[in-house]
Amino acid sequence: MPEPAQPLPYLIIDFDSTFTQVEGLDELADIALQGQPNREEVVGAIRALTDRGMSGELNFSESLKQRLELLPARREHIALLVERLKGKVSESIIRNRSFFERFPGRVYIVSSGFREFIEPVVAEFGIDADHVLANTFTFDADGRITGFDTNNVLSRDGGKILQLRELELEGDVYALGDGYTDYQIREAGLANRFYAFTENVHREAVVARADEVLPSFDEFLYQNKLPMTLSYPKNRIKVLLLENPDPRAAEMFRQEGYQVDSVPGGLDEDELVQQIEGVSILGIRSKTQVTARVLEAANRLIAVGAFCIGTNQIDLTGCMKKGVAVFNAPFSNTRSVVELALGEIIMLARRIPEKSPKMHEGEWDKSAKGAFEIRGKKLGIVGYGNIGSQLSVVAEAVGMQVMYYDVAEKLQLGNAVKCRTLEELLRQSDIVTLHVDGRPANTNLIGAAELAMMKPGALLLNNSRGHVVDVPALAAVLRSGHLGGAAVDVFPHEPKTNHESFESELRGLPNVLLTPHIGGSTAEAQRNIAEFVPERIMQYVNTGNTQQSVNFPNIQLPEQQAHRLIHIHHNVPGVLARINNVLAQHHVNILGQYLKTNEHIGYVITDIDKQYEQEVIGELRKVEHTIKFRVLY
Ligand SMILES: NC(=O)c1ccc[n+]([C@@H]2O[C@H](COP(=O)([O-])OP(=O)(O)OC[C@H]3O[C@@H](n4cnc5c(N)ncnc54)[C@H](O)[C@@H]3O)[C@@H](O)[C@H]2O)c1
Ligand SMILES: O=C(O)CC[C@@H](O)C(=O)O
Numbered sequence: 001m002p003e004p005a006q007p008l009p010y011l012i013i014d015f016d017s018t019f020t021q022v023e024g025l026d027e028l029a030d031i032a033l034q035g036q037p038n039r040e041e042v043v044g045a046i047r048a049l050t051d052r053g054m055s056g057e058l059n060f061s062e063s064l065k066q067r068l069e070l071l072p073a074r075r076e077h078i079a080l081l082v083e084r085l086k087g088k089v090s091e092s093i094i095r096n097r098s099f100f101e102r103f104p105g106r107v108y109i110v111s112s113g114f115r116e117f118i119e120p121v122v123a124e125f126g127i128d129a130d131h132v133l134a135n136t137f138t139f140d141a142d143g144r145i146t147g148f149d150t151n152n153v154l155s156r157d158g159g160k161i162l163q164l165r166e167l168e169l170e171g172d173v174y175a176l177g178d179g180y181t182d183y184q185i186r187e188a189g190l191a192n193r194f195y196a197f198t199e200n201v202h203r204e205a206v207v208a209r210a211d212e213v214l215p216s217f218d219e220f221l222y223q224n225k226l227p228m229t230l231s232y233p234k235n236r237i238k239v240l241l242l243e244n245p246d247p248r249a250a251e252m253f254r255q256e257g258y259q260v261d262s263v264p265g266g267l268d269e270d271e272l273v274q275q276i277e278g279v280s281i282l283g284i285r286s287k288t289q290v291t292a293r294v295l296e297a298a299n300r301l302i303a304v305g306a307f308c309i310g311t312n313q314i315d316l317t318g319c320m321k322k323g324v325a326v327f328n329a330p331f332s333n334t335r336s337v338v339e340l341a342l343g344e345i346i347m348l349a350r351r352i353p354e355k356s357p358k359m360h361e362g363e364w365d366k367s368a369k370g371a372f373e374i375r376g377k378k379l380g381i382v383g384y385g386n387i388g389s390q391l392s393v394v395a396e397a398v399g400m401q402v403m404y405y406d407v408a409e410k411l412q413l414g415n416a417v418k419c420r421t422l423e424e425l426l427r428q429s430d431i432v433t434l435h436v437d438g439r440p441a442n443t444n445l446i447g448a449a450e451l452a453m454m455k456p457g458a459l460l461l462n463n464s465r466g467h468v469v470d471v472p473a474l475a476a477v478l479r480s481g482h483l484g485g486a487a488v489d490v491f492p493h494e495p496k497t498n499h500e501s502f503e504s505e506l507r508g509l510p511n512v513l514l515t516p517h518i519g520g521s522t523a524e525a526q527r528n529i530a531e532f533v534p535e536r537i538m539q540y541v542n543t544g545n546t547q548q549s550v551n552f553p554n555i556q557l558p559e560q561q562a563h564r565l566i567h568i569h570h571n572v573p574g575v576l577a578r579i580n581n582v583l584a585q586h587h588v589n590i591l592g593q594y595l596k597t598n599e600h601i602g603y604v605i606t607d608i609d610k611q612y613e614q615e616v617i618g619e620l621r622k623v624e625h626t627i628k629f630r631v632l633y
Contacts, residue, residue, distance in 0.1 A: 014177030333520030380429030
């Protein structure tokens with residue numbers, strides 16, 4: 001943890017909407033009016049007055065007077081307010097509690113709010129009453145709040161300026177707050193800098209006048225090289241989301257404090273190369289190609305999230321060698337694909353792709369020709385992974401006889417029969433459905449020769465990856481009538497956005513069901529994916545946990561005890577020994593160490609005691625063969 005510059009500047013921190021997430025008087029009104037029919041109306045009016053005062057629209061003393069006139073609060077409500085405010089301290093202030101405890105003499109809370117509720121809240125952070133400068137209420141004999149002490153300088157217009165003058169602070173003074181009155185301290189020359197604090201509210205008029213904008217208190221500490229709880233402010237972590245994942249994904253990243261940018265549709269390689277600079281987390285679906293060129297331009301990339309199952313669009317080894325962890329959602333849309341496949345089997349067996357368009361054109365073609373039940377038919381599943389095996393169970397439940405072929409040894413479910421070769425499966429199946437992964441070796445897995453092996457009139461489904469089927473060869477057997485129909489959801493060339501047209505030899509062929517890569521596009525699947533992937537990535541960023549990464553050695557780490565060093569290196573002999581030598585030379589106590597390697601990289605996590613010298617970090621960064629190194633405080 002870096003040592004602070006000496007001497008530390010004085011920090012003048014606002015209370016309402018800065019130290020806490022809310023405005024104290026608004027909350028007090030909410031408490032005092034509980035159960036009253038006019039609660040919403042009065043609280044709304046008080047909030048509006050607060051806002052007008054904070055943005056500089058209404059002079060402060062007028063805003064305060066009008067608010068208190070509307071407020072039917074009593075002394076006993078203040079205790080309830082204090083409890084509520086203790087639970088609403090700003091997240092980044094809570095996170096950096098140790099900073100306040102360590103430097104209480106340098107922090108002043110200067111607020112136009114009221115001492116009665118501010119003092120007990122900030123006391124929990126080690127800030128004494130004599131460093132709280134705020135208004136005070138007046139009460140009548142029955143304990144009802146009647147107004148405020150007009151002798152207090154903070155109750156006047158320009159009150160914060162008057163208060164700062166009285167304080168006569170020497171040396172650097174920095175003002176932090178969300179309101180116009182906080183900026184006025186700087187305008188009056190009583191602070192060297194004004195930081196607009198936007199973690200809770202963002203007021204344009206205030207932000208426009210700030211020396212710096214602070215999305216969190218971490219950012220203030222980071223900019224000023226002051227001790228902080230996080231190793232890096234979360235608001236500096238940029239996320240770029242492509243291809244419209246469910247909005248929940250952006251929401252999850254934003255809640256974590258990251259900056260999120262979204263680009264609808266995909267980006268081609270050139271466009272992504274342009275946009276990847278400065279991005280820490282890239283979120284994509286199946287279209288975006290993360291190539292070696294993209295990785296070369298990615299100067300800050302920590303992780304890639306594939307908001308889908310397939311990861312063949314990502315240079316996984318390239319990512320690994322650059323220390324970029326990749327996460328996907330391996331089963332969030334499995335069920336959706338299975339349901340689509342089952343539906344397609346029935347639709348093709350009943351020749352619906354031909355019948356439905358005719359009906360739309362007014363043609364009534366009632367006939368049983370070429371239509372059959374799926375009960376008792378042989379379903380050949382190629383690729384018996386998550387989707388293939390679940391489809392096996394569902395297909396048996398509707399009376400189909402299941403056969404499967406997989407290059408890996410797989411648990412046979414129900415009565416499914418394993419085929420030793422692809423040919424064995426193709427020759428026997430009435431319906432063949434493809435669920436292999438998108439590895440390059442699967443290009444044209446089903447070509448002219450394989451299609452010729454299929455039974456006359458058989459059906460083919462491809463919901464896996466476009467390059468798995470030789471499309472011109474498929475079109476030929478459909479035209480010739482050798483196959484009875486096909487359902488295709490994935491294509492070698494898919495439009496980048498919904499505005500591009502779709503071109504394929506399969507267009508216009510009989511009994512062919514074409515869908516725009518929507519196997520996993522259901523509300524349930526997209527929502528699951530949008531939570532699953534950000535959760536994995538945030539866990540990796542926050543703890544180093546790589547469980548379920550598709551390209552990193554998987555480590556499920558125990559809870560962090562003190563500081564955690566995360567070291568990714570080329571897998572060559574001796575790196576771990578060098579790391580430990582550095583630690584030993586500096587007498588750093590290792591609390592736990594976890595190492596996993598694969599053929600390219602080593603991933604080592606070292607938990608160490610809180611006490612260590614700064615040079616240790618510099619030396620660890622210099623260990624030969626280091627790819628990435630970071631410290632979690
Ligand atoms: N259409 C869509 O919207 C959609 C949605 C989700 C997944 N998918 C795709 O579905 C496919 C399967 O997904 P999953 O989750 O079941 O993957 P998985 O990794 O669980 O299963 C794939 C299986 O295919 C097997 N396999 C690979 N190559 C093979 C080959 N040549 N012959 C036989 N078996 C082979 C593997 O051993 C594995 O068991 C993937 O390509 C995925 O990208 C498409
Ligand atoms: O939604 C997508 O873009 C891809 C869906 C699917 O192909 C997957 O791999 O999960």
